Every structure is written in C-alpha cells, then in structure tokens.
C-alpha cells in the first residue's frame with residue numbers, strides 16, 4: 001500500500017512544476033498541474049513527452065495508473081487532492097497569497113508542501129489559517145532526475161507531517177533528508193557557499209570559467225558524487241582538515257551580496273540559458289544542445305551512481 005496520495009496537485013508549471021508532476025505520476029498518482037498562465041501550461045503539456053522520456057531513460061520505476069492533467073482552473077486542480085506542492089516564483093507574498101487561495105478550497109487535513117529554495121517555512125506559515133499543514137519539500141533542479149528531497153518542518157508544522165512526507169518521498173523512490181529549519185536549508189547553503197567562492201575566484205581572475213568548471217567538476221564534484229563531505233573527512237584524515245582549515249578558513253570569501261559582475265550581467269539582460277547568454281555565450285541552437293548534453297550526462301551519472309554501494 002503506497003503512502004502516495006491518489007490525487008496530488010502541483011501549483012506552478014515553470015522550471016520545476018512539470019518535472020515534479022511527472023515524477024509523482026510515474027509513481028502512480030493522478031496529478032493535476034496548475035498554473036495561472038495558459039502559455040506555461042501549454043509549454044508543460046508539449047514538453048511532457050520529453051520529461052517522461054527522461055524518467056524512462058533513467059529507469060525510474062513505473063506504477064501503473066498515474067497521469068498528469070494540465071489546467072488553469074484552481075478548483076479543478078484542487079478537487080479531491082491529498083497533497084499540494086507549491087512551485088510558484090520565490091516571492092514570499094506571492095506564496096502566501098497562493099496558500100490563502102488553497103486554504104479557501106481544501107480541508108485542513110490536506111498537506112501543503114512548498115518547493116521554496118530557502119524561505120523559512122515558519123515565516124510563510126504565519127499568514128495561514130492552519131499553519132500546521134505547511135511543510136518544506138525542496139526538490140532540486142531537474143526535479144525528475146535529482147532523487148533527493150529536503151523536508152523542512154517550520155515551527156508550526158504538525159510534526160506528524162514529517163513522517164508522512166518521508167513515506168511519500170520514499171514511495172516514489174527518492175531519498176528524503178529531514179532538516180531543522182535554517183534559511184537556505186542544507187543543500188542551498190552548501191551550494192551557495194561553493195558558488196560564493198567560485199564567483200570570487202572569477203572576479204579576482206584567479207581562474208577562467210572553463211578552468212573553474214573543470215576543476216570543480218572533476219575535483220570535488222566527481223569525488224562528492226561518490227563520497228559525501230563527512231565521509232570525505234575520514235578518507236582524507238581529520239588531521240589534514242585541521243591543518244588546512246587552520247590557515248585557509250580565514251582566507252575564504254565572506255561576501256554578503258551578489259557579486260557586482262553578476263549584477264552587471266543581469267542588468268544587461270544576460271541571464272544564462274533563458275536569455276542565450278550569461279556566464280557563457282550561446283549561438284543558434286547551442287542552448288538546446290547544452291540542455292540535452294546536461295540531461296544525458298545526469299541520466300548516465302544517476303544510473304552509474306545507483307549501481308555502486310552507498311559509501
């Protein structure tokens with residue numbers, strides 16, 4: 001008997017929503033993908049075959065009977081739902097408005113999970129009539145490929161939800177990581193610590209973007225894909241860690257804002273894939289080609305990592 005609710009609803013069909021919906025449908029749920037934008041829904045519907053093809057390629061187990069429907073009617077999207085996953089833009093007021101719209105339409109036993117990248121759950125729940133049912137459920141991009149989900153209860157979250165969500169995540173063969181609430185949660189605090197140092201190294205001209213990507217990908221990235229950071233310390237030796245951290249920690253970048261060169265790029269409309277240029281420049285067809293290379297690589301890596309012992 002699966003813990004996955006029969007009906008689930010995903011609110012927001014942008015970068016994250018469609019992959020979340022497809023992953024739940026693959027596990028047998030009837031999923032309603034909702035957005036306020038007809039264009040977003042149309043894009044998701046047309047790209048759905050690609051997403052399910054990726055799930056097939058990575059060998060994601062299939063439970064028969066699952067489906068995804070696409071729509072812009074909130075009442076239809078919420079009818080009979082047992083789990084709502086919110087994936088609208090990272091704006092506190094917008095998320096709180098969405099929660100209010102949801103609460104007006106569902107019973108107070110329905111789980112509301114937010115895919116926020118790091119806004120404290122406690123803060124978001126303050127505006128809710130039943131704050132106990134809000135919980136953080138942070139998927140990573142691309143959500144139909146990265147099989148780890150952070151589960152973060154806020155101060156008001158009904159703690160029974162934590163175990164319930166852990167079982168739901170396990171029901172679609174993902175790894176749940178339960179965390180105490182802290183801004184950015186665990187994954188993004190580590191990621192943004194890495195990115196802060198990377199941006200400082202680029203800004204100081206210590207390394208080129210290509211050199212930085214090669215160094216991090218084949219150095220710590222490759223190693224950390226097999227050996228987690230705490231196990232790595234045992235492998236390297238805690239004495240080595242002490243010797244190096246004793247002089248290096250004070251040298252690391254401690255910037256508290258986005259680097260100016262990044263702000264300048266954004267001001268010039270250089271956002272990355274979505275604008276055809278950012279940290280790198282992309283010619284005709286390059287973005288689609290790069291996206292395909294990344295997905296192909298993530299599929300191959302996921303299959304290999306799934307076949308080796310969890311050290």
Ligand SMILES: NC(=O)C1=CN([C@@H]2O[C@H](COP(=O)(O)OP(=O)(O)OC[C@H]3O[C@@H](n4cnc5c(N)ncnc54)[C@H](O)[C@@H]3O)[C@@H](O)[C@H]2O)C=CC1
Nearest residue numbers: 012013014015016035036037040087088089090116117141
């Ligand atoms: N993009 C990423 O790499 C990741 C994003 N997240 C988080 O997931 C959430 C969603 O992020 P993305 O998918 O990247 O955003 P996005 O901007 O790509 O998509 C958001 C979607 O929400 C829709 N929307 C806006 N207002 C709405 C409303 N009131 N009701 C329903 N839909 C509405 C928009 O039309 C859009 O289609 C954010 O909180 C983000 O921080 C989490 C992990 C990774």
Ligand SMILES: Cc1ncc(C(=O)O)c(C(=O)O)c1O
Nearest residue numbers: 116117139140141142187188
């Ligand atoms: C750059 C960046 N920022 C945030 C996130 C997130 O998890 O919210 C991701 C991601 O990979 O999911 C990311 O790459």
